[in-house]
Amino acid sequence: MAWAKQLLRVDLTKGTCTNEALNMEWAQSYLGQRGLATKYYVEECDPKVDALSLDNKMIMATGPLTGTCASTAGRYSVITKGALTGAIACSNSGGFFGNEMKNAGYDMIIFEGASKSPVYLMIENDSAQLLDASEYWGQTVWDTEEGIKDKHGDAQIRVASIGVAGEQGVKFACIVNDMDRAAGRSGVGTVMGSKNLKAVAIRGTKGVAVNDPGAFIAAANAGKAVLAENAVTGQGLPAFGTQVLMNVINETGSLPTHNHRDVQFDGANNISAEAMAEPRASDGKPNLVTNAACFGCTIACGRVSTIDREHYTVKDRPEYQKASGGLEYEAAWALGAATGIDDLDALTFANFICNEQGIDPISFGATVGAAMEMFEDGVITDKDTGGIDLKFGNAQALTELAELTGRGEGFGAEIGLGSKLLCEKHGKPELSMSVKGQEFPAYDSRGIQGMGLTYATSNRGACHLRSYTVASEVLGIPEKTDPLETDGKAGLVKAFQDATAAFDSAGLCIFTSFAWTLDDVAPQLDAACDGEWTTDKLLEVGERIWNLERKYNMDAGFTGKDDNLPARLLKDAAKTGPAEGKTCGLDKMLPEYYEVRGWTPDGVPSNETLDRLAL
Amino acid sequence: MIIRIKLYASLGQHLPSGAVKNEADLDLDEGATPVDAFSRLNVPLEQCHLVLINGLFVPPAERPTRALVAGDHLAAWPPVAGG
Numbered sequence: 001m002a003w004a005k006q007l008l009r010v011d012l013t014k015g016t017c018t019n020e021a022l023n024m025e026w027a028q029s030y031l032g033q034r035g036l037a038t039k040y041y042v043e044e045c046d047p048k049v050d051a052l053s054l055d056n057k058m059i060m061a062t063g064p065l066t067g068t069c070a071s072t073a074g075r076y077s078v079i080t081k082g083a084l085t086g087a088i089a090c091s092n093s094g095g096f097f098g099n100e101m102k103n104a105g106y107d108m109i110i111f112e113g114a115s116k117s118p119v120y121l122m123i124e125n126d127s128a129q130l131l132d133a134s135e136y137w138g139q140t141v142w143d144t145e146e147g148i149k150d151k152h153g154d155a156q157i158r159v160a161s162i163g164v165a166g167e168q169g170v171k172f173a174c175i176v177n178d179m180d181r182a183a184g185r186s187g188v189g190t191v192m193g194s195k196n197l198k199a200v201a202i203r204g205t206k207g208v209a210v211n212d213p214g215a216f217i218a219a220a221n222a223g224k225a226v227l228a229e230n231a232v233t234g235q236g237l238p239a240f241g242t243q244v245l246m247n248v249i250n251e252t253g254s255l256p257t258h259n260h261r262d263v264q265f266d267g268a269n270n271i272s273a274e275a276m277a278e279p280r281a282s283d284g285k286p287n288l289v290t291n292a293a294c295f296g297c298t299i300a301c302g303r304v305s306t307i308d309r310e311h312y313t314v315k316d317r318p319e320y321q322k323a324s325g326g327l328e329y330e331a332a333w334a335l336g337a338a339t340g341i342d343d344l345d346a347l348t349f350a351n352f353i354c355n356e357q358g359i360d361p362i363s364f365g366a367t368v369g370a371a372m373e374m375f376e377d378g379v380i381t382d383k384d385t386g387g388i389d390l391k392f393g394n395a396q397a398l399t400e401l402a403e404l405t406g407r408g409e410g411f412g413a414e415i416g417l418g419s420k421l422l423c424e425k426h427g428k429p430e431l432s433m434s435v436k437g438q439e440f441p442a443y444d445s446r447g448i449q450g451m452g453l454t455y456a457t458s459n460r461g462a463c464h465l466r467s468y469t470v471a472s473e474v475l476g477i478p479e480k481t482d483p484l485e486t487d488g489k490a491g492l493v494k495a496f497q498d499a500t501a502a503f504d505s506a507g508l509c510i511f512t513s514f515a516w517t518l519d520d521v522a523p524q525l526d527a528a529c530d531g532e533w534t535t536d537k538l539l540e541v542g543e544r545i546w547n548l549e550r551k552y553n554m555d556a557g558f559t560g561k562d563d564n565l566p567a568r569l570l571k572d573a574a575k576t577g578p579a580e581g582k583t584c585g586l587d588k589m590l591p592e593y594y595e596v597r598g599w600t601p602d603g604v605p606s607n608e609t610l611d612r613l614a615l
Numbered sequence: 616m617i618i619r620i621k622l623y624a625s626l627g628q629h630l631p632s633g634a635v636k637n638e639a640d641l642d643l644d645e646g647a648t649p650v651d652a653f654s655r656l657n658v659p660l661e662q663c664h665l666v667l668i669n670g671l672f673v674p675p676a677e678r679p680t681r682a683l684v685a686g687d688h689l690a691a692w693p694p695v696a697g698g
Contacts (some may be wrong), residue, residue, distance in 0.1 A: 231664065231694030240624045242697030247623050247637065251690050252670050269636040274623060301697075329697045468698050475665065475696055480672065514696045578670035 001209040002064040002528035004105045012195050013113030017128040022107050028531050034090045035505035035545040037061035037079040047555035051081040052194040058111045063507025064529045067102030067208040070220045072509035074099040074295025083187030084171045084418050085437040085461040088549045091188045094294035095181030100158035104204025120199040133198035140356045141176040148201045159201045163358030166193035168408025170416035172363035180325025180355045186460050189358050215527035223520050224298050230515035237301040238291050242329035246272035253577020254447030257337045259369040260433045263444045263574045267342025271332050282310045289323045313349035313399050326351040333442035334365025340392035350402040357406025366439035370419040370431050379426050385411045436461035447579035448473050450489040453589040456563045459549035467496035486585040490592035498542035544613040547605050560603025616685035623692045629658045649678040664694040
């Protein structure tokens with residue numbers, strides 16, 4: 001048990017919803033969520049499929065522990081080919097939507113085809129139907145979510161929807177659930193929009209059955225005790241949130257600034273966790289209102305904040321004066337350091353708009369940063385931007401572009417291409433700070449070398465959530481390694497990648513891994529689920545998932561040559577800080593990585609490796 | 616000698632008066648160590664999880680012995696993480 005053992009297949013072209021038994025043989029090899037849904041996706045979709053075509057499919061998937069009383073067990077992921085990348089996409093979200101989906105009796109929902117007119121999927125336990133969404137098309141995520149709850153008269157309904165950005169084909173549109181939690185990266189919301197699917201609304205009350213309730217509760221409680229007693233998950237994350245990293249990463253000289261021209265930002269402290277807690281002059285209240293938790297989470301790292309009512313962004317717009325989600329570190333970095341903007345309220349506003357319209361703040365902010373560099377270099381002008389003075393540090397340019405990009409209008413439509421296409425369009429591809437078309441998150445690989453290998457080899461394009469070696473290289477979790485050294489990083493990255501794939505497939509939040517290892521996860525899965533689940537099996541499943549994703553990407557046309565970084569990181573040395581004079585030593589790490597992966601020198605999984613992993 | 620002390624998150628409450636944006640100058644004896652600096656400000660040593668000198672990590676074992684030099688930037692955080 002723990003799996004609902006049932007999936008829902010939604011044919012948007014035909015307008016049908018059909019229940020199917022979950023392939024439990026695959027579940028034993030791929031676990032759930034990221035792994036199992038990727039297996040289904042790879043089996044059913046041609047690797048050459050156009051991400052926005054009728055033939056692409058999109059899967060929303062929970063893990064076996066989703067909906068149970070394990071800590072953080074409320075996660076779901078969206079698996080498809082990314083509109084931003086053309087690579088396998090898997091975007092993971094918290095909140096409460098995943099729990100509701102599992103409690104309605106579904107491990108996953110497979111969407112295929114496309115509807116001729118806007119629809120939303122409404123699930124109430126055993127009842128699943130596609131309903132007309134004409135009244136919500138053109139509306140924001142926030143209005144759509146409230147509208148659907150009002151229409152059905154049930155505030156307990158959980159909704160995942162796209163904003164106008166997803167409708168308009170913004171390449172980094174995301175799917176937002178519970179108002180401010182998002183399957184954020186790679187353009188999964190763009191794929192959803194291409195199918196004329198506005199929202200998925202679910203009310204589920206069935207409960208989730210586990211194999212051995214007594215053993216499972218004991219294992220879940222043991223896991224919660226580890227989280228509570230760990231100083232990071234028990235104290236640091238709930239008190240300070242992810243935003244505490246702003247000063248940490250700046251101090252280590254690894255904070256990408258001004259589109260990665262610099263590695264330290266003078267304004268970092270102004271947009272940090274410390275600044276969010278500082279009482280402001282106008283009303284004596286801080287930006288930060290409270291922390292918040294997703295379903296079943298005993299960490300509660302989330303931030304809820306408000307904008308200064310005197311700030312130019314909201315002075316005459318009371319609808320944005322209420323508390324809402326954010327800022328989190330990655331968003332604050334992209335909207336702030338990447339653009340050279342240290343106006344905390346402007347960043348908070350831009351982040352609200354990203355949530356409201358369903359755009360990934362990382363790709364948005366990073367693309368604005370690239371556009372700012374082209375503007376300052378004279379490659380694009382006022383005429384291109386519609387009069388926006390797109391200089392680094394201009395907060396009004398950022399907030400105006402957030403609204404324009406959210407609606408896919410004006411120069412916002414250009415930003416909505418993402419940095420790769422935008423920079424190529426203007427003849428400056430080298431200014432896109434991306435891998436496989438996806439923009440970097442908030443760590444410069446000249447100062448944290450392992451992250452360079454992480455980005456280059458990430459199956460979904462540049463990403464920190466595939467192998468967070470920052471934990472080891474900066475924070476000393478599970479053990480400290482030197483961020484400026486390349487030696488040993490190949491094995492470190494592989495270990496993080498495989499373990500993360502297992503966490504992502506279980507239904508758990510990756511933040512548990514600041515305190516847990518797979519030794520803490522295995523007993524929970526073993527007590528809850530069919531089959532025997534050990535740490536070794538989870539590591540094997542994680543490695544299998546990584547290689548399955550890799551093989552799909554190679555079949556889609558990617559090669560080892562795509563395991564690369566922008567020349568800026570490989571040739572332009574860091575100007576300041578501990579990494580001054582250093583570039584990213586990817587050439588030293590990549591061959592060793594291929595070797596420890598059991599891949600050929602060209603980065604192709606060998607037949608022996610594929611056989612060993614039963615691929 | 617004067618060093619720059621930077622205390623973040625919950626450690627910020629131990630900053631000397633006049634500190635701006637989590638930073639302040641601190642006058643220490645020649646040869647003073649990170650532990651000496653933290654002790655001067657009554658920073659609980661067990662709360663100093665991440666300690667950097669000029670952005671470089673200082674292992675716990677070196678914090679009582681590593682000699683600071685004038686102009687060093689000494690930064691410390693309690694247990695934190697993110698991503």
